[in-house]
Amino acid sequence: MLRVDVEKQLGEFSLSASFSSEGRVTGLFGASGAGKSSLINMIAGLLRPDRGTIVIDGDVVDDTKAGVHVPTYRRRIGYVFQDARLFPHLNVAQNLDYGRRMNRLAADPAQHTRVVELLDIGALLDRRPGKLSGGERQRVALGRALLSKPRLLLLDEPLGALDEARKLEILPYLVRLRDEANVPMVYVSHDVAELRQLATQIVMLRQGRVTSFGGVKVLT
Amino acid sequence: MLDISPAEWTAILLSLRVAVIATLVATPFGIALAWLLARRDFWGKSVLDAVVHLPLVLPPVVTGYLLLLTFGRRGLVGGFLADHLGIVFAFRWTGAALACGVMSFPLLVRPMRLSIEAIDRRLEQAAETLGAAPFKVFFTVTLPLALPGVLAGMVLGFAKAIGEFGATITFVSNIPGETQTISSAIYSLIQTPDGDAAAGRLVIVSIVLALGALIAAEWFARRATQRLHGN
Numbered sequence: 132m133l134r135v136d137v138e139k140q141l142g143e144f145s146l147s148a149s150f151s152s153e154g155r156v157t158g159l160f161g162a163s164g165a166g167k168s169s170l171i172n173m174i175a176g177l178l179r180p181d182r183g184t185i186v187i188d189g190d191v192v193d194d195t196k197a198g199v200h201v202p203t204y205r206r207r208i209g210y211v212f213q214d215a216r217l218f219p220h221l222n223v224a225q226n227l228d229y230g231r232r233m234n235r236l237a238a239d240p241a242q243h244t245r246v247v248e249l250l251d252i253g254a255l256l257d258r259r260p261g262k263l264s265g266g267e268r269q270r271v272a273l274g275r276a277l278l279s280k281p282r283l284l285l286l287d288e289p290l291g292a293l294d295e296a297r298k299l300e301i302l303p304y305l306v307r308l309r310d311e312a313n314v315p316m317v318y319v320s321h322d323v324a325e326l327r328q329l330a331t332q333i334v335m336l337r338q339g340r341v342t343s344f345g346g347v348k349v350l351t
Numbered sequence: 352m353l354d355i356s357p358a359e360w361t362a363i364l365l366s367l368r369v370a371v372i373a374t375l376v377a378t379p380f381g382i383a384l385a386w387l388l389a390r391r392d393f394w395g396k397s398v399l400d401a402v403v404h405l406p407l408v409l410p411p412v413v414t415g416y417l418l419l420l421t422f423g424r425r426g427l428v429g430g431f432l433a434d435h436l437g438i439v440f441a442f443r444w445t446g447a448a449l450a451c452g453v454m455s456f457p458l459l460v461r462p463m464r465l466s467i468e469a470i471d472r473r474l475e476q477a478a479e480t481l482g483a484a485p486f487k488v489f490f491t492v493t494l495p496l497a498l499p500g501v502l503a504g505m506v507l508g509f510a511k512a513i514g515e516f517g518a519t520i521t522f523v524s525n526i527p528g529e530t531q532t533i534s535s536a537i538y539s540l541i542q543t544p545d546g547d548a549a550a551g552r553l554v555i556v557s558i559v560l561a562l563g564a565l566i567a568a569e570w571f572a573r574r575a576t577q578r579l580h581g582n
Contacts, residue, residue, distance in 0.1 A: 175480055177476060177479075177480075202479075202484075203476075203479040203480055204479045204480075204481075204482050204483055204484050204485075205482075207482070208480060209480065209481075210477070210480035212473070212477065214473070216471075216473055216474055216476075216477040218474060218477075218478070218492060219474075219496070219578065220495045220496055220578055229478070229481055229483075229491070230481035230482055233478070233481055233482040233483040233484075233487060233491075234481075234482040275481065276480075276481070279481045279482055285480075
């Protein structure tokens, strides 16, 4: 499903990570500064590895030896950022529709309804992002990423900017997403409890290196 | 109210036509340049930036003279355009529009550049992850978010163009009905005996136009802030 074997030098920090995962939710776990965000940005194509390969769904998106670097917009990934990054000039419905328009996908009202119901955002469709709470924004961002029909969904600490109560509000949606949306995910977090609930496989990072890889049991 | 004579109307309408055309033609170039200066690093960027701002600090008569040398009948570019495309600038209203466009360009570009610089680039990244190619990102995210700044730049450029005097009169002279704008009409009137009343009327018209433009630019700037905060 996802195969990563990359090296990247970022100033003083060197990242060298290799893993492959078939899991539905691959958790990238580590302290801040361990290289989680750099790694997920390389999978997204926002950062280019110095050396190595990245394969998504059998499709080589990075191969430095062969000079392959598929740009982000052609990787067919979805990305949920810590700060939702909704487009402020578009309302919620237009934000949700953005990926479909950009990828020239046919309208899929059934999927639209399913995602809107799954995330409980039907009442927000006419609103501007500025009028949403942090939790609502993150739910809309999830919906927006899903509706672009990605083959891999990347989530970079999607709960990181929320307080405890809001986290507990969003977590059930993420669990439902994992069980119902049928899109493999890479989930970055430094929160053990979060990953225990969500992840099916764990990649543990420390100072730019993979220290262990396996089931959720490695989180001890 | 103001009792504006047909000759004065001619100058006012010509000024408006010159300024509107100058602004509309300059805008796409302005947006492209603003984006380049805001988003790209390239060799000679500070030189380009300085050249764009040159008309702001150069004596207008110098700019006008340079335009005459370049775009006049015997100028390098002017000769070519006249011979091959039939476009003549010298002593025509089109030349006035060119002079106004060049003179107002720095004012037109500045708000556009600032508004592009103010856009959160992470939004453009988000658009890319959703499948938008770079030019689509520009037209669906960058440009809409910069729109109030683009409009503000157009308004300021228009206001500057409508008041331009030195470069215009040097380049295309002061021919009533062809190149005599409000400013050059005022200049002629105050040199004529009994021209004071007519000059005064045109002065009032210019003040109203300039104030209107400044208020409009301010309003667009406020809209820009609101837009970026998602309200």
